[in-house]
Amino acid sequence: KNEVEQSPQNLTAQEGEFITINCSYSVGISALHWLQQHPGGGIVSLFMLSSGKKKHGRLIATINIQEKHSSLHITASHPRDSAVYICAVKTGTASKLTFGTGTRLQVTL
């Protein structure tokens, strides 16, 4: 079992839909990151969470430390949101990240 599990693996939505991507982890963490990776490979950091909730534009990220679970929500989805969304957790005192395998999102018109 991977230390970081994401669901779903693939997601297709129509423009305007509300989207939720889930991340569960099995280890103690000091922070959780949500990242966006486009087909070219570059990764953009969306959020870094250690508790509660963060919002940036149409993106909202929440984390429940007790349940070891985080969600990334996209409101009013748009085709430009199409990408792979990756959850990564930081464990221990070093800054190593352990990544989930990602959720591939396709938003269609």
Add this chain to the structure above:
Amino acid sequence: ETGVTQSPTHLIKTRGQQVTLRCSSQSGHNTVSWYQQALGQGPQFIFQYYREEENGRGNFPPRFSGLQFPNYSSELNVNALELDDSALYLCASSTEPGQGSYGYTFGSGTRLTVV
């Protein structure tokens, strides 16, 4: 803010050869981490450099080695390339490790193909 730059962007090498990948860290960051991402998989931690010293290593053989320079840029070297080394290699810079939560800046990656 200059961001993180990786070079080259794409590279094709023959099995058995050696390769050097380069990464410049973001201004103000002194820690660089390298990750290998195979097709369809999440990135896997290779190692991290902090103030020119290796500061943690993942489950990769010794033929994967690295360097960090006084300006905090970094190199990843892979000797005796194998076909399974074909992957996207990502570099991420950050501020000092072990200081609690902080952000990472990722480069766009180097796509290595070993034939």
